[in-house]
Amino acid sequence: MEKHICPFFGDKYLSDVMTQDIKEFYAKLKRGGYAQKTISSIHKFLSSFFQATI
Numbered sequence: 001m002e003k004h005i006c007p008f009f010g011d012k013y014l015s016d017v018m019t020q021d022i023k024e025f026y027a028k029l030k031r032g033g034y035a036q037k038t039i040s041s042i043h044k045f046l047s048s049f050f051q052a053t054i
Helices: 005-009 019-031 036-053
Strands: none
Touching: 005 019, 005 036, 019 036
């Protein structure tokens, strides 16, 4: 989380994170050459996180 998610979203409030932000985050990971397995793991974490906060 600290390596990938925190640097991208910074101090942004959860309520300010929009779908476009998430899409840009995944695009940045893909451009960065991260393996699909890594991106999938991050996706699972974010999905669980957002589900828990709703």
